[in-house]
Amino acid sequence: MSKTLVFGHKNPDTDTITSAIVYAYLKQQLGVDAEAVRLGELNNETKYALEKFNFEAPRLIANVKDEAAHVILVDHNEFQQSADGIEDVQITEVIDHHRIANFTTADPLYFRAEPVGCTATILNKLFKENNVEIPANIAGLMLSAIISDTLLFKSPTCTEQDVKAGEELAAIANVDTAQYGLAMLKAGADLSDKSLEDLLSLDAKGFEFGEYKATVAQVNAVDIEDVLGRQEELENLLNKNIADNGLDLFFFVVTDILNNDSTAVAAGQVAEEAAKAFGATIVNGRISLPGVVSRKKQIVPVLTENLK
Amino acid sequence: MSKTLVFGHKNPDTDTITSAIVYAYLKQQLGVDAEAVRLGELNNETKYALEKFNFEAPRLIANVKDEAAHVILVDHNEFQQSADGIEDVQITEVIDHHRIANFTTADPLYFRAEPVGCTATILNKLFKENNVEIPANIAGLMLSAIISDTLLFKSPTCTEQDVKAGEELAAIANVDTAQYGLAMLKAGADLSDKSLEDLLSLDAKGFEFGEYKATVAQVNAVDIEDVLGRQEELENLLNKNIADNGLDLFFFVVTDILNNDSTAVAAGQVAEEAAKAFGATIVNGRISLPGVVSRKKQIVPVLTENLK
Numbered sequence: 001m002s003k004t005l006v007f008g009h010k011n012p013d014t015d016t017i018t019s020a021i022v023y024a025y026l027k028q029q030l031g032v033d034a035e036a037v038r039l040g041e042l043n044n045e046t047k048y049a050l051e052k053f054n055f056e057a058p059r060l061i062a063n064v065k066d067e068a069a070h071v072i073l074v075d076h077n078e079f080q081q082s083a084d085g086i087e088d089v090q091i092t093e094v095i096d097h098h099r100i101a102n103f104t105t106a107d108p109l110y111f112r113a114e115p116v117g118c119t120a121t122i123l124n125k126l127f128k129e130n131n132v133e134i135p136a137n138i139a140g141l142m143l144s145a146i147i148s149d150t151l152l153f154k155s156p157t158c159t160e161q162d163v164k165a166g167e168e169l170a171a172i173a174n175v176d177t178a179q180y181g182l183a184m185l186k187a188g189a190d191l192s193d194k195s196l197e198d199l200l201s202l203d204a205k206g207f208e209f210g211e212y213k214a215t216v217a218q219v220n221a222v223d224i225e226d227v228l229g230r231q232e233e234l235e236n237l238l239n240k241n242i243a244d245n246g247l248d249l250f251f252f253v254v255t256d257i258l259n260n261d262s263t264a265v266a267a268g269q270v271a272e273e274a275a276k277a278f279g280a281t282i283v284n285g286r287i288s289l290p291g292v293v294s295r296k297k298q299i300v301p302v303l304t305e306n307l308k
Numbered sequence: 309m310s311k312t313l314v315f316g317h318k319n320p321d322t323d324t325i326t327s328a329i330v331y332a333y334l335k336q337q338l339g340v341d342a343e344a345v346r347l348g349e350l351n352n353e354t355k356y357a358l359e360k361f362n363f364e365a366p367r368l369i370a371n372v373k374d375e376a377a378h379v380i381l382v383d384h385n386e387f388q389q390s391a392d393g394i395e396d397v398q399i400t401e402v403i404d405h406h407r408i409a410n411f412t413t414a415d416p417l418y419f420r421a422e423p424v425g426c427t428a429t430i431l432n433k434l435f436k437e438n439n440v441e442i443p444a445n446i447a448g449l450m451l452s453a454i455i456s457d458t459l460l461f462k463s464p465t466c467t468e469q470d471v472k473a474g475e476e477l478a479a480i481a482n483v484d485t486a487q488y489g490l491a492m493l494k495a496g497a498d499l500s501d502k503s504l505e506d507l508l509s510l511d512a513k514g515f516e517f518g519e520y521k522a523t524v525a526q527v528n529a530v531d532i533e534d535v536l537g538r539q540e541e542l543e544n545l546l547n548k549n550i551a552d553n554g555l556d557l558f559f560f561v562v563t564d565i566l567n568n569d570s571t572a573v574a575a576g577q578v579a580e581e582a583a584k585a586f587g588a589t590i591v592n593g594r595i596s597l598p599g600v601v602s603r604k605k606q607i608v609p610v611l612t613e614n615l616k
Contacts, residue, residue, distance in 0.1 A: 099416050104409040106612040108604065111408060111421040129437075296416065304414040 003033045004092065005061070005068045007083060008119075009076035010039045011204050014046045014148035014188075018141035019074040019119040020058055023095060026123065027072070029132045034072070037061045039083055043202055045188025045220075049144035052180070053137040053173075064089055075119040077103040077111075080206040095122055098296060099304075102208065117155065117162040120145035124165040139172035147181040148188070151220075154260055157297045185257050189220045191227060196237055199227055200252060207300060210308035212248035212270055215241070218295050224254045224263055231265070231285055238267035249274055251303070255293050262289040270307055277306035311341045312400065313369070313376045315391060316427075317384035318347045319512050322354045322456035322496075326449035327382040327427040328366055331403060334431065335380070337440045342380070345369045347391055351510055353496025353528075357452035360488070361445040361481075372397055383427040385411040385419075388514040403430055406604060407612075410516065425463065425470040428453035432473040447480035455489040456496070459528075462568055465605045493565050497528045499535060504545055507535055508560060515608060518616035520556035520578055523549070526603050532562045532571055539573070539593055546575035557582055559611070563601050570597040578615055585614035 006024040008016025020036035027034035036058040042050070050057060061067050065085030072093040079086050079102050093110040094103075097119055114122050120142035127134050134142070146166045150158035153166065170177045191199060204217035221227055228234070238250045249268040256262065264287040266274050275287045292298045314332040316324025328344035335342035344366040350358070358365060369375050373393030380401040387394050387410050401418040402411075405427055422430050428450035435442050442450070454474045458466035461474065478485045499507060512525035529535055536542070546558045557576040564570065572595040574582045583595045600606045 097416055099413045100408075100419060101412040103411070105407045106609045108405055108407050108423040109421065110423060111419055113417065113419040115416040115418060301414050 002070075003035055003068050004070045004072055005037050005064065006034050006072045006074060007037045007039055007058075007061070007064075008074045009081040009205065010083075011201060012038050012040050012046065013043065013203055014049055014184075015119050015145040016075040017042060017046045017058065018049065018145045019095070019123060021055060022120065022123050022138055022141055022145075023072065023074050023126075025138055026127060026130065026132055030130060035059070037067070043188060044190055044193075045148060045184055048184050048187035049141065049148075052184075053140035053144070055137070055141065077101075077113070078207075079103060080208075095119055095126070097122060099300065114161075116159045117157040118146045118149040118165075120149075120169075121159075121162045121165040124169065134169070134172055136173050139169040140175060143169040143173055143175060143177065143180075144184060147177065147184060151255075151257060151260065151293055152178070152181045152185065155294045155297070157294045185220065186222065189222045189257055191219065191221060196227075196230060196234055200237060200241065200250075205295070207303070209249070209303050212307050213246060214249035214251060214268070214270075214303070214307075215245070215247055216251045216253065216295055216299060216303070218253040218255060218262075220255050220257045222256075222258060224256050227254045228263060228265065228286065234265055235267060235285060238265065242268050249303075249307070251299070253289070253292075253295065253299065260291070260293050262292045263287065264289055273307060274303060277302050310378075311343055311376050312378045312380055313345050313372065314342050314380040314382060315345045315347055315366075315369070315372075316382045317389040317513065318391075319509055320346050320348050320354065321351065321511055322357055322492075323427050323453040324383040325350060325354045325366065326357065326453045327403070327431060329363060330428065330431050330446055330449055330453075331380065331382050331434075333446055334435060334438065334440055338438060343367070345375070351496060352498055352501075353456060353492055356492050356495035357449065357456075360492075361448035361452070363445070363449065385409075385421070386515075387411060388516075403427055403434070405430065407608065422469075424467045425465040426454045426457040426473075428457075428477075429467075429470045429473040432477065442477070442480055444481050447477040448483060451477040451481055451483060451485065451488075452492060455485065455492060459563075459565060459568065459601055460486070460489045460493065463602045463605070465602045493528065494530065497530045497565055499527065499529060504535075504538060504542055508545060508549065508558075513603070515611070517557070517611050520615050521554060522557040522559065522576070522578075522611070522615075523553070523555055524559045524561065524603055524607060524611070526561040526563060526570075528563050528565045530564075530566060532564050535562045536571060536573065536594065542573055543575060543593060546573065550576050557611075557615070559607070561597070561600075561603065561607065568599070568601050570600045571595065572597055581615060582611060585610050 006020045024034040024036035038058045063085040064083035065088040074095045096113045207214045249270045251266050253264045275282045314328045332342040332344035346366045371393040372391035373396040382403045404421045515522045557578045559574050561572045583590050
């Protein structure tokens, strides 16, 4: 039980999976018995990145309490996004780039959050601060995470630090960022093998906005009609999810990765208020969100502010 | 309103006051319009340190919402220990070395917590990471904070990093740490000008242990009978404080800085459970806590674990 597990959030994305692998590697170099694990199925984008740089998927775990006494969280801190059993283990570190909420510990810990676009950008600093060299394939994973979280540096979450880290890591990994990045994003936006149920859970995160319990899910698409074309089926699924999970809002965002816009479908008792929060109304069941691509920077703060 | 205020917790101690001054200085060097402020009266130890290194006390503020839109917290994160109005301003950074609890933001921020003995030890790293030189008088303040929080490196909260930072800072400040440190701690343990009311609030922090609302206060003394000799008066004051503030527990710890032991007086409906949490009983109104000097490391985790 002396092993330390390193993992990102449920419904894992590329930053969460690769940051677990990368930070476990760094901790191992520093003498910690660390293992990267995951809390859910890989998406197609992450599979593409792992294959490109020759990594296996981390082991899937269920309740963390059955696995280890000590854990490190990457790319998240809110307990409802974390492993089941998280309240029963000791969190020794958190490396994250999200808002902080619903997080509590009994003891002091190492908590490093920075307002940058990607966890990998912080990990890049930690390698330097600990004087550990980044191997080429690890750099490739970190670059993949930055490309994914910043939509190839186009998201408003992208900072100068992310751009700089991306350049450094591309040089180490010896990768053409523009070419590889577009191929990776397209692999992730290939939704042809996904059911609508899959799409709703692929990158869904739970939030509490004031007293309202909400899920905000996001998928990337090359053609948003691949997802939104089946609107009635989609709305039925959203309403079922709301009933099953006692939600006040399910906010489902489809992001057009070529045009950098989003369209949302919302259900639940505060769906209209959610649309209004963006100065929008629900038209034919859809909420148009021009220029919106970032859940973290453009969606969650707006809902937090307006639904309290 | 573009100014950023930097402050530590209510009932300020030496680390909280000096870290506000020191981090405001660092942010100013980095081009931020930062001002150190304080949330309460200075204790005698802090006054001694400020005088030694020629600093004025930071300005006292009441409700932070009337003062600035952006704030940086040092040496704390729990909102009940922070400024009134903290929910209404944007927290852009936190530099801390405590557990994380009752803290939430709508947006990502820079949050740097490390499990070290003193905020100044983290600030020492931040000067290096930002390539800013530490002036001698600033180093003196940082050294004072480390001496205070670690009781001259004797507290179990003290880490190798604190010892090393202390050595570096003593060299820059050109101070004999052992001599200056004992003088500073004794200045803080001089309670002759304090009423019992003063002593209860001097270094009192609010906590939530499960559903119980508690205050844990601590004072350093050379002779604990200076404080505990007036036991009946003390117990009346504790009970009044509990009634006035709707507390379930007031845990008042008097720490003998020469022998590195503590004695507590507890009141409230869970006072007996609090004693039991330390494997102790209340004898003549007192709870003996041999070897206990750290609220953070030896008291709060024990109460958190046992009163939930």
